[in-house]
Amino acid sequence: MSILEKDLTVKKATRQGFGDEIVEIGKENKDVYVIDVDIAKSCKTTDFIKELPNQHINVGIAEQNAAGLAAGLATTGKIPFVSTYAVFGSLRMAEQIRQEICYPNLNVKIACSHGGLTPANDGGSHQAIEDMGVLRSIPNMTVIMGADYYSTRKLVRQAAEIYGPVYLRFTRDTVPMIYGEDEEFTIGKAKKIKDGKDLAIIANGDTVHLAIQATKQLENEGISVKLLDMHTIKPIDREAVVECLGIGKIITVEDHNILNGLGSAVCEVVAEEGNGIVRRIGVQDQFGQSAPYEKLLELNGITVENIVSTAKNLVK
Amino acid sequence: MNNISVQKLKEKAIEMRQTAITMIHKAQSGHPGGSLSAADIMTALYFKEMKVDPENPNWEDRDRFVLSKGHVCPIQYAALALKGFVPYETIYTLREYGSPFQGHPDMKKCPGIDISTGSLGQGLSCGVGMAIAGKRDGKDYRVFSLIGDGECQEGQIWEAAQTAVKYQLDNLAVFVDNNRLQIDGFCDEIMPLQDLENKFAAFGFETKRIDGHSMEQIVETLDEIRDVKNGRPKCIVLDTVKGKGVSYMEDIADWHGVAPNNEEYQQAMAELAGGLK
Numbered sequence: 001m002s003i004l005e006k007d008l009t010v011k012k013a014t015r016q017g018f019g020d021e022i023v024e025i026g027k028e029n030k031d032v033y034v035i036d037v038d039i040a041k042s043c044k045t046t047d048f049i050k051e052l053p054n055q056h057i058n059v060g061i062a063e064q065n066a067a068g069l070a071a072g073l074a075t076t077g078k079i080p081f082v083s084t085y086a087v088f089g090s091l092r093m094a095e096q097i098r099q100e101i102c103y104p105n106l107n108v109k110i111a112c113s114h115g116g117l118t119p120a121n122d123g124g125s126h127q128a129i130e131d132m133g134v135l136r137s138i139p140n141m142t143v144i145m146g147a148d149y150y151s152t153r154k155l156v157r158q159a160a161e162i163y164g165p166v167y168l169r170f171t172r173d174t175v176p177m178i179y180g181e182d183e184e185f186t187i188g189k190a191k192k193i194k195d196g197k198d199l200a201i202i203a204n205g206d207t208v209h210l211a212i213q214a215t216k217q218l219e220n221e222g223i224s225v226k227l228l229d230m231h232t233i234k235p236i237d238r239e240a241v242v243e244c245l246g247i248g249k250i251i252t253v254e255d256h257n258i259l260n261g262l263g264s265a266v267c268e269v270v271a272e273e274g275n276g277i278v279r280r281i282g283v284q285d286q287f288g289q290s291a292p293y294e295k296l297l298e299l300n301g302i303t304v305e306n307i308v309s310t311a312k313n314l315v316k
Numbered sequence: 317m318n319n320i321s322v323q324k325l326k327e328k329a330i331e332m333r334q335t336a337i338t339m340i341h342k343a344q345s346g347h348p349g350g351s352l353s354a355a356d357i358m359t360a361l362y363f364k365e366m367k368v369d370p371e372n373p374n375w376e377d378r379d380r381f382v383l384s385k386g387h388v389c390p391i392q393y394a395a396l397a398l399k400g401f402v403p404y405e406t407i408y409t410l411r412e413y414g415s416p417f418q419g420h421p422d423m424k425k426c427p428g429i430d431i432s433t434g435s436l437g438q439g440l441s442c443g444v445g446m447a448i449a450g451k452r453d454g455k456d457y458r459v460f461s462l463i464g465d466g467e468c469q470e471g472q473i474w475e476a477a478q479t480a481v482k483y484q485l486d487n488l489a490v491f492v493d494n495n496r497l498q499i500d501g502f503c504d505e506i507m508p509l510q511d512l513e514n515k516f517a518a519f520g521f522e523t524k525r526i527d528g529h530s531m532e533q534i535v536e537t538l539d540e541i542r543d544v545k546n547g548r549p550k551c552i553v554l555d556t557v558k559g560k561g562v563s564y565m566e567d568i569a570d571w572h573g574v575a576p577n578n579e580e581y582q583q584a585m586a587e588l589a590g591g592l593k
Binding site: 054055057059060062064065070071072073074075076077078080095096099100103104105 | 382431438445449
């Protein structure tokens, strides 16, 4: 069955994907540690704590210390996953991540729930709209957001298997299950959901299902869409973006500020590699507020309707 | 632990100070004040206390050292050069392109550096991580960390301290280089730290305060804490003098990060040759 025909009403939060996968990984590899900063219940690491207490540390509400401690663990061969919310995991810990993890290139993973606008009713203070951009700027860091539960599990597992710092971002709220359990993903390689010839849509994280719905509408109206899930924004899959240049018209969709996230990363490649027009759909360089998640997406034009109309304007 | 007399350690401390000052003079850049205040504890740790192997710097059972106040790395580099982790001539490359002796410690470039540091307040957390790993892995290595008194103005130091107590890290020893100065002047004027020994004690550390330039007191203290497995991390506050051993540098904040000129260098080397008064 094509992904486009999947029933998108079945949903799960990708933070649960992390919580479920990390237990499996931890059982297989005793060097895998989880470091919590009090919010284990919310970050879905309670099963890990129950099953693998000797591989778990909780430092309380002290994110900076968590990052440094993880670096110390990594020097002894451990593979620590620091688990927190994206707004803290990117910004509160930013300098520790730079100095003690990325600068010495240590094998620490930063695993963050509450990415983008998904902690909707928590308000603007808790909505991480700049996290991936911040961490994309630090050398040695890999930056990833899976689109759904199973892709997140696969990407978490790969993050544990590759050497070096990785930032993983998850959703607080449930998002549609797009992929089957056996679908394979490779860090740094875009997932091609569909080929097309009139337009390319490159989306990631919790916007991929919106891009799928938009693609279906556009196809019904005779517009042929190539659709990519760019789960890794750093290193960006240059080859996949360059392939889109054959079409020359690209729309990026992300639950992140349009500055310095997926859209910017794609624009960098397009500008360097050839001719193409890119339209970025994402958070409009503004903070969020308490509201239903769908309302926040709507306020930023991160909607199926906006993807469709942007596409039509572009191919006109 | 090496059997080495207090007298021999005092002689080593002279070499350590002279090496650090030579390095900074050659580079015309670096931090002499704190390197000199930390010289005696660094000498005792590297030449008596710590289980390290210059031939195998990444030996997994080695004791770990975290220089949380990373800017005083010339004194750690002096130890690494004198111990043979790198050829002694490396001291003439401090802060130069391609040198293992970066402006602040870089574990990827220099053998014997267990963690890169340089941003104050962060190193102790790394030490805590190493100590937890040691406990969980059933290893008997110890972790030593040198922090500055001014550095204790950083909140993360106290985040690390509470974690060391929670995880009962009796394999961790923290030394505070209490030289009372920071870049802009006396800590008491910039941001008073109150009684650091009491603060660490209140966090749950086993503490002691000694003269950080008395090799006798340093050795006695290291002997005391070596085998204490009581579930409590140790904190030793070392009362020290910034610039110790070079008369014109002592207690002068301006010698925090300035290199001596040729004339000052000659005077410093002559004064240091006689050992501490």
